[in-house]
Amino acid sequence: MLGGAEQGTKVVLLTGSMGAAARRQALLDLVTGEAGIVIGTHALIEDKVQFHDLGLVVVDEQHRFGVEQRDALRSKGKQPPHLLVMTATPIPRTVAMTVFGDLETSVLDQLPSGRSPIASHVVPAKDKPHFLARAWERVREEVAAGHQAYVVCPRIGDEEDEPRAAKEKSAEDEAEKRPPLAVVDVTEQLVKGPLRDLRVEVLHGRMQPEAKDEVMRRFAAGEVDVLVATTVIEVGVNVPNATAMVIMDADRFGVSQLHQLRGRVGRGSAAGLCLLVTDMPEGSPARARLGAVAATLDGFELSRIDLEQRREGDVLGQAQSGVRSSLRVLAVIDDEEVIAAAREEAAAIVAADPELAGYPQLRTALDALLDKERAEFLDKG
Template sequence: ALGVSPPTGAGADDPHTPPAGDAGDRRPPLAVVEIAEQLARGPLAGLSVEVLHGRMDPADKDDVMRRFAAGEVKVLVATTVIEVGVNVPNSTVMVIMDADRFGVSQLHQLRGRVGRGSAPGLCLLVSEMHEASPARARLAAVAATLDGFELSRIDLEQRREGDVLGQAQSGVRSSLRMLAVIEDEEVIAEAREEATRVVAEDPALERLPGLRTALEALLDTEREQYLEKG
C-alpha cells in the first residue's frame, strides 16, 4: 500500500515538521513521519511501515524502494517523490491524504503508481473540504474518469489560460475579446487552419500589409522570446 502526504511548498520534503497551512483555520498538511508513526502504532501495528521523502540519502531511498518492491515493506508513506518513475506491480492500494491540495494532473499521476500488475488498483482520495466546495467537485471529476485527455481539460479549466500575450501588462485598450481555450475551442481551431493557409500561400504577408504591420507590432523581440519559451 502507498500513502501520499500532501505537497507543502518549499518544504514539501520535510519529513518531520510541516509548514503552516492555507489561510484561515485549515490545519497544516500532515508530515510523512507523523503519518507513518500513527499507522505503525495503530491500525497497522505489526506490519512493516516505512517512509520515503526527497531529503533522504539516495542510497536509503533506493533501499526502501527495493524492499517495498520485494514485499518486505508492506506500507510506504511518501511525499510526491513517488509521483513518477515508480513501478511496483504488487502495489495495489493508495491513500492520498488531503487530496484537495493536489492538482488534477498530479492526482492522476499519483494514482497511476498502483494497479500496475495483474491485480486491480484502488486509490482513495481523502479530503476534509466541504462536499459543496470547488475542491470536492474537482476530486469528484478525477474520481469519475481515467481518461488523461479529459482530465487535462479539467485541469486547464481549473488553472485557466493565463495572460499569454501579456495583455494585462501592456496597458493598451482593445476592443478585441480574448478567447478562452475551453469555451472557444472550435473558433481557435478554425482560426489556426486559416492562419496556416494564409502563411502557406503568402509567407511574407505581402498581400496583407495591415496584418503584417499588426504582427510586427505585437511580436516585438521581448514578447517573441516569451512565446518561444512556451
C-alpha cells in the first residue's frame, strides 16, 4: 500500500470537524488506496469510512477507546489487520489480558528526550486549608519565574453529569455530596482571590472550536499565565513552558486520567509540579489512591494500582472494570505466576492439538464457558 521512496506516501487526515469537500476527498483517498497512511479521530470508526486494504491499526491513548470501537476499526480490513495499542497507563482490562497472554507488550520506561521529572503531591484542602493557599503561592512562584500553569476542574459549570471517574467511585462511603468543582466557578474565585493579578483564561469542551484554538494559541505563545480547564487538555497539548498543574477535586478523576493530565507539565527543561487537591479525609480509599498516584510516575505501576482497586472486569465480556469478574479462584495481581504457568501449558496443548481432540473433557468445559457471544467478544478485545 505504501509507495516507494522515490514517490513517497500520501498521508491523509480525517476528523469529524472537517469541511464536506475535504472529508469527501479524504474518504475517496482511503477507499481507492491513494492514501498510504490515514490519521484520524473516532471519525475513522464510522460505517461510511472504508479502506482499500487496511493492514495496520495503531490506536494511541488506548484508554479512550472501548473494546467495540477498537474492533470496529479492525473489522474494516479485508483480513484482520495487525493491531498496536499505545497508552501511558494500561486500563485494568488490558493488564488482565496481558497477563493472560492475549497481548504482547513493549515497555518504554524512559522519559522522552528533553523531558523533566514531575513532582506530585496531595493537597488535603479540607483538612489543612493552608496547604491549598500554599498551592496557589507555588503557582504564583512558577509564573514569577517566567513559567505557566494549568488548573484542572472536573466539570464546566452547568448541569452536565459528573465525569465518568466520579460515577465509578460514587459508592465509596466517604464520597462528597456536593457537586464537583466547576471551571467557571474556580476561575471567578481565582481572579478575585489568590491569582487576581495574573493573566487567567478558561478552556472547556463547550466553547466554539475557534475560541478554543485562540485560547490555546495564546497560552502556547506565553500570553496567558494560568489556564483553567477541564480534561480537554488531557492529551494533545504540548506547552514546554507550562511547569505547574493544580487538579481540583482530584479524587473525582481516575488513575489513568490523573497520570495523563500531569503529563502536560514537565515537557521542557524545567521540572514539573502536579498538585492533587482533595477534600477526602486521610485514610479513605480516595486519599490512598491519590497518594499512590503521587508516589510514582510509572504507568505500569499505576495500572496495577488501578487493577487492584477496580478489578479486571469480565475478561470474557463487556465489563472492562468493576466487581463483575469471570475469575472465580484467581486474582490477576496475586496469582500472576500461576496464570503465566497455565498460559504456557495451554499454548503447548493448543499447538499440539488445536481442536483438543485428545482432551474431550477440556473441550466440553471450554464449550460450556465460551458461548458464541463471549467467544466473539474475547476475539474483539
